[in-house]
Amino acid sequence: MVNEYFDLITYGGNLYYYIFELANFSVLAFLVLITYKLGFININSFIAWIGIFFSPFLFNYFLFSPFLFGDQFTYAYEVMSLKTTGESYEHVGGDGFFGFANAVTLSAKILGTIPLPTYMTVTSLAFANKFILFITFLWFKRFFNNENEVLLYFLIPSLVLYSATGLRDTLVMVISIIFIINLIRGKLILPILLLYPLLVLKIQMFAVLAFYLLGHLIFQAHRSKNLFTFFLFTIFITGAIYQESILDILNLYRVAFIAENFVAEDGTIGYSAWALYGQENRADILLNSMPEAIFLAILKLPILLLIPMPWNWSNLFYPLQSIESCLLIYLYCKLTLESKIYKDYEFILLTFILVVGLGLYALIMANEGTFVRYRFSLYYPFLLALLYVCRQPKKNIDNINDKKLLN
């Protein structure tokens, strides 16, 4: 069932909303039950996933207005339009950059293929996201002996929150997880294929993971100190040669994010306010050299990792996210120290790429709410990858790499 009149009626929070969305919940709950009965998950996962599937009811229209993440409606419009007419919604349609598919359209196409009984409200997409996350859990947990430990990583509050909204963050995270894990396992075809959806859905993620692929596949930087050093050396040389182009791109995003959140003295906001009043400050914002960019990234990285700061807390979620930020950093350090893998080059490359990605975000960071979300989308796949690296017997990963080398 699809709501063909979504542009007229969104059933926001009324009885019909609960009727339609309970159907989606029931189907997903049934799916968990079947997987439990078939022995794919244990009892703890069964109970936890029933709770996770119920979570969309706790966010949109209950704890906050769906307009807090207003983009949800854009995806919902697109899904409904594609499902009812086969064409893009008029306000969304069109190609993305460089003639690639539009990010909204591709997200809508992926979310729309999930076999849910009803696509009537904006929260239906949240259930589609939950389904995708559950399948990812089933796939990911098979690499571990302790299912409960994996389950805990799927109960991280931000993950529960973002997957309970109709945004594309879950898709980006899931694709990134599959990408990184397969790359570490030495299966290269899937990561190469996944670069395309990543490019369309989130170009920043594409840049970071393409960089990782390069380091892993071409430079084999995860194998030894020398190869990693060679990789680093090449990056510095390339960075120096293409300094201007890299800075141009960084400056473009830096200015764009600041302009998006610019508030003029007369109360006008956004790009129009920036065009009128912000241009005079443009020169102060621009990065002029690579050393300056690296220095600034190092300075702002701790801020990015710890936002939202206490003086910016404006609702209940902010302190929770703040605590969670600290816990996630602690978790990364704890996993590393516990498994004593800090000398393992698989870990060093993984962490290096994560730091580079976070450094890029630190450089272009403007709006706290947006960057808390961006940071999590980047951090979480790397955290799961670290868990994978830590929990796999080192022999396994080495064997994979040796086989690859022999071939």
Place this chain on the structure above:
Amino acid sequence: MNYIKKLRLKERIHVLEDFFYEYIFTKRSIYALGISLVFSFYVIQNSTLQFNISTTLKDGAQASEMRTGLGGVAGQLMIGGGTSDGGSFGEFKSNMHSFALAQRMWQQGWGSKIYGNGDLDEEYFNKIPKRQQTSDRLAAYLMGYDLNKYYSAHDLQSYIKSNYAPDKKTRGSQQIIISTLTSDKEHAIEFMNALIIETDNYGKESLIQKSNEIIASTFKQLATSRNSSMSSALSSTINSEYFKIANLDNDMPYHIDIIDPPHSSEYPVSPNITAIIFSNLITFFFLSILFSFFLKNKEDLW
């Protein structure tokens, strides 16, 4: 082969078979389906029908430009012509959502038709008692401020803003769509018609007033001007303003052209009967299975 063995297909098919007979093919499931139908009919019976009332207009920006765009120097000197970037649409939308327009609609008795019994007596519609929510009354009592006792043009303005939002069909398109959902088709069509016409009239009257002011002040400047080129420019301005008034002072719409007059959808948009019955069937059926499962496995689960 190893992989297939690992899947333990036979064993799992048996589990599914047992599961089917134990939880799905039971009396409880049939009862659940029955209850879902009863509940669906109850919901449908108590639903309010919502029809879609819509109209398609055309942004009159280009036409207005042609009507008002005369006189080279005059055109440049002209202050605040009828159109600017954003076109007539922006002006039309802000006029529609203005308090001044709500006041005009209120004076015509629309407040009475929306909040009261439709009596057009001014004494009646200015005294329609306003029912406040308990939470609002409690807040007002605790914090010591007064709530409005009667409905006013402010309420009508909020009503218009929340129910009648003109929107361009696509970015850059000339077509403007206004739509609303209502249970009273006739009233909504009548109100939408009146709202469009009154918005346009209000816009035209404002422009006429502005033109008259420009003419009066330009005449004053003309009387004191000793420079022939300035006098010529000022005369052109006066001419153009008179021309504008002539264009505006008629019954034709100015900011917009009506392509499709307000009309109602044949079928109600809400409730979606099929979706309600289908959703309830699924919910009751699957929740009954879950319920049976919880009952039989209470001890394992806790």
